[in-house]
Amino acid sequence: MAGHSKWANIKHRKGRQDAKRGKIFSVLIRELTVAAKLGGGEADDNPRLRTAIDKALAANMTKDTIERAVQRGAGGVDGENLEEVSFEGYGPGGIAILVESMTDNNNRTVAEVRHAFTKAGGNLGTTGSVSYLFIKKGMIQIGSGGDEELIMELAIDSGAEDMEVSNEGLISISTRPDDYENIRKCLTDNSIELTNSEISLVPETTVSLDLETSLKVFRLLEALEDLDDTQSVHSNADFPNEMMEHLDS
Numbered sequence: 749m750a751g752h753s754k755w756a757n758i759k760h761r762k763g764r765q766d767a768k769r770g771k772i773f774s775v776l777i778r779e780l781t782v783a784a785k786l787g788g789g790e791a792d793d794n795p796r797l798r799t800a801i802d803k804a805l806a807a808n809m810t811k812d813t814i815e816r817a818v819q820r821g822a823g824g825v826d827g828e829n830l831e832e833v834s835f836e837g838y839g840p841g842g843i844a845i846l847v848e849s850m851t852d853n854n855n856r857t858v859a860e861v862r863h864a865f866t867k868a869g870g871n872l873g874t875t876g877s878v879s880y881l882f883i884k885k886g887m888i889q890i891g892s893g894g895d896e897e898l899i900m901e902l903a904i905d906s907g908a909e910d911m912e913v914s915n916e917g918l919i920s921i922s923t924r925p926d927d928y929e930n931i932r933k934c935l936t937d938n939s940i941e942l943t944n945s946e947i948s949l950v951p952e953t954t955v956s957l958d959l960e961t962s963l964k965v966f967r968l969l970e971a972l973e974d975l976d977d978t979q980s981v982h983s984n985a986d987f988p989n990e991m992m993e994h995l996d997s
Contacts, residue, residue, distance in 0.1 A: 886928025
């Protein structure tokens with residue numbers, strides 16, 4: 749019986765991973781299509797599209813799939829009814845949450861987002877209620893094993909705002925949005941492999957949570973991310989280290 753339960757748990761986890769992979773691809777395809785529609789299908793002239801392509805390649809999306817998404821956007825055929833919308837609200841513990849979505853039916857998306865907040869003990873706020881707590885920054889991450897001195901020199905010379913190295917050797921660089929593309933290109937031109945790079949919303953300050961509240965907030969963020977129309981979810985939560993142990997147990 750214990751073996752059966754363990755196998756069921758493995759299947760459940762694999763199903764979640766497969767579902768997440770499908771979700772990631774749908775998010776990336778929408779971003780590719782909209783980026784191409786708004787800025788044209790040439791990546792060299794469209795920084796947003798260049799970033800979307802890089803993220804798609806990092807997620808192992810095939811070049812054919814990427815090209816089809818870009819062509820749809822540039823040709824104005826599919827995705828022309830998609831609009832970018834943001835939702836703001838509060839989760840358990842008063843945590844600020846900002847959800848970025850792309851939708852062809854705003855009423856449906858509003859209802860789904862509101863339901864996720866309400867079910868988790870949070871509430872959907874009005875426009876501007878939490879967005880002022882976030883700023884837009886370019887974020888670049890580099891895996892361990894890189895030449896820290898070279899990376900720092902290249903990043904600073906290109907206009908980076910800050911650089912941090914974790915205990916595991918992971919390097920995180922933050923930039924102003926206007927400098928992001930120049931820094932990203934400088935690093936890749938010097939054969940620095942990036943593990944992740946994007947322009948994202950970052951909280952100016954974070955709020956530390958106890959374990960019980962952290963688990964509630966994490967599950968709300970996960971529910972919001974799982975919604976079909978969600979592109980990204982941001983919060984100012986500072987989760988305790990032991991939280992992941994409880995999620996895996």
